[in-house]
Structures are given as structure tokens and as C-alpha cells.
Amino acid sequence: MARPFDEPCRSGNARKRRLAAFLTAAMLGTVVFASNASAIDFKLPVEDYGKVVLPLRQSLGDAARDVVDRQNVFEPIGLLRDDDPMRRLSRAIGRLDLKVEENGKEFLSTCTATIVEGNLVLTNYHCIPGFSGKVLEASLLLDYYGPDSQTIRIPVDTAPVENDPKLDYSLSRLAGPPPADILPVPFSRERSRPLERLTIVHHPAGQPKMMTQFRCYAADKQEDGPLLRHRCDTLPGSSGALIFNSDRQVVGIHHSGGLNENDPSSFNEGSNTVDIIGESAFLHLPPASGGDASAPVAAAAPASSSGTSTTSAAVARQPAAADPAITPQPAFGASQNEVIGGTGSAKPYNDILGQ
Numbered sequence: 001m002a003r004p005f006d007e008p009c010r011s012g013n014a015r016k017r018r019l020a021a022f023l024t025a026a027m028l029g030t031v032v033f034a035s036n037a038s039a040i041d042f043k044l045p046v047e048d049y050g051k052v053v054l055p056l057r058q059s060l061g062d063a064a065r066d067v068v069d070r071q072n073v074f075e076p077i078g079l080l081r082d083d084d085p086m087r088r089l090s091r092a093i094g095r096l097d098l099k100v101e102e103n104g105k106e107f108l109s110t111c112t113a114t115i116v117e118g119n120l121v122l123t124n125y126h127c128i129p130g131f132s133g134k135v136l137e138a139s140l141l142l143d144y145y146g147p148d149s150q151t152i153r154i155p156v157d158t159a160p161v162e163n164d165p166k167l168d169y170s171l172s173r174l175a176g177p178p179p180a181d182i183l184p185v186p187f188s189r190e191r192s193r194p195l196e197r198l199t200i201v202h203h204p205a206g207q208p209k210m211m212t213q214f215r216c217y218a219a220d221k222q223e224d225g226p227l228l229r230h231r232c233d234t235l236p237g238s239s240g241a242l243i244f245n246s247d248r249q250v251v252g253i254h255h256s257g258g259l260n261e262n263d264p265s266s267f268n269e270g271s272n273t274v275d276i277i278g279e280s281a282f283l284h285l286p287p288a289s290g291g292d293a294s295a296p297v298a299a300a301a302p303a304s305s306s307g308t309s310t311t312s313a314a315v316a317r318q319p320a321a322a323d324p325a326i327t328p329q330p331a332f333g334a335s336q337n338e339v340i341g342g343t344g345s346a347k348p349y350n351d352i353l354g355q
Helices: 013-026 085-092 273-279 347-354
Strands: 093-102 105-116 120-123 134-142 150-155 162-164 169-173 198-202 210-212 227-230 242-245 250-256 268-272 326-328
Touching (some): 085 093, 085 105, 085 198, 105 134, 198 250, 227 250, 250 273, 268 273
Antiparallel strands (some): 105 120, 120 169, 134 150, 162 169, 198 242, 227 268
16 A cells, blocks of 8 residues: 555646646645554545546545645656657656455546566555455556647456565556557666665656656665565555656565654665566566667466466466547546545645636
């Protein structure tokens, strides 16, 4: 679970100001809730499934309210140049939308996920398949940078081909082809080092793609094992986010919270990807001499299972669905479900949704 508790926008000062204003209003949550990786991040009405812009609903509680005063915490990827290395590299990262049934009730939740090895989606185990409830439908939303984004939505198989609850990761197949220009994920061959500077790319609270760099670093005390302790602000919806080192190599995948800005010994948690890869039959480290991170992703190669992770017997690539449609982000009117309103800090975001 995440912290206590997508064509993209183009250049132009006016558009960037609009995007910044939208994101300031959209990220109206707090960064103070405690959480763990035992359940889904949050619940939204099931009728919100399939939407690009998700209304900021009361079920999110106070999620991200101080972001308005701390705009340096969550930096919009959409404000970067189209050719910026981090923007290009993070195009494989999207919002994972989940339609879940639990105790006879259906709802929407979101995580963060990444296209890897050609046609696989890497996220947390507690997102797919989950520790509770049943995922009825899943899809990956790419290129969601802001209100002007043209996004791609690709269905995702809800039955993972591989998973490990202890490492809190899973791999599921895309049910449609990914964009041809997705870059390969550059996994690090080493664990993160204590106090190493980090960057997390995620969809906090289901909002546009962000990166967290401000005061984002590996905790000074690390265990000798797969757990990665980090002090990077996240929110519900950040689960499954990749953690990059200063060389833009992936060292971990975020899964749970615990960070308290008033407690210097507190931290959020993830899993070191080098440990995940060591257990995976599908994920691979780059060649020791380094690989070309500018080349498109290669198709996943079948492999036999090893380690303690659970791998599906159906390792052959499944037939692809129809090409995912690239559609402009729709403008949604007032929802029949209760949305935070009035004159509070969420009103600007609700006004945008009603336009």
C-alpha cells in the first residue's frame, strides 16, 4: 500500500501554467496517514472505473492537503520537455486502475505499474491479485500528465503470471500491445546504498504522473535483505512505483508507508528490484557492460520458474486484444456520487471537473 494516509501536454507557458494550477488543485491530500502493504490503497465508486480524471472523493480522507503548500514534493512529469530523459524513460509507467469486488461490493482503486519485458506489467502483489477481495478488471492508463493529455488505456490480465507476496510484487500480461516507443526499464545490478539520492515516479492518489525528488533518499539504516527503506513522500495510489537512483537506474519498487516528517528515524518501504529479479523467471538484469536504454523494449522471453515466487504455467504470450485507442481526456460533469465540495480546498478541482 502507499504512503500514510497520458499524447502528453505540450510546451508553452500558458499550457504549463494551466497544468500547474490543475495539479495544485488536484493534489489536495495530505502526506500523513500510516499504512502498510496489507490491502488496497483506497476505495472509490466503481462507476469511476474507466475515467481518466478521478474526482477527489471523501474516501481519500485528507490525502495530500499539504501538497498545496509543498508543491516541491510532487513534481509533474508533464512539465518536463518531451525529450527529457526521465520523461522518456518513465513513459512505461502508468496508473493501474482496478475494479475490485470485496464482501459483495464493487469499487475502484488505483496503483502505479510499469511495462517491463515487452508485454508484462510490474506492480505490487497487494494491487494484483491483492491480499483481500477479487480484481474483476484491470487496465493501465499511460500518458496521463494533466488536463490536456491524450491517454492510452490497455487492458491488463487480472491473473498474474508470477507473484511473490513477501516481496510484494506481481507480473501480469497486457491484453493489448504496448506503444512501440516504450523504453526498456534499466534495472540496477546493485541494491540501493544508505543515504543514496532517489527519485520515485508515481500516480499519487490516482492523479497525473509525478516524480518525488525533494528530500527523497534511501534511509541511513538498511537491513541486509530485500527490504528497501526510503524517505520519499508518497500517497495512496503510489503503490507499485519504481524507485530510481541518481543514475536513473531502478533500484526498488515502493509498496508501503510509515514515513513521518517529525520522526527522522521513520521511513517508507519497498523491495529491492535486484532481489525481485533474483526470484523472477521473467525479469532480467542488463548486461554487465550496460545496455542501450534508448532502444525499444524487447519482447519477453519464456523462462522456467525459480526461487520462491509463484509463476503461472501459461508462460506463452497470450493473443493481443485490439490496439488500445488513443483518446483525449474527457471532461466529466457532476457525479451522482458524493464529491468533496463547498468552499474548501477541493473546490477548484471540482470546478475543473465540472467544466
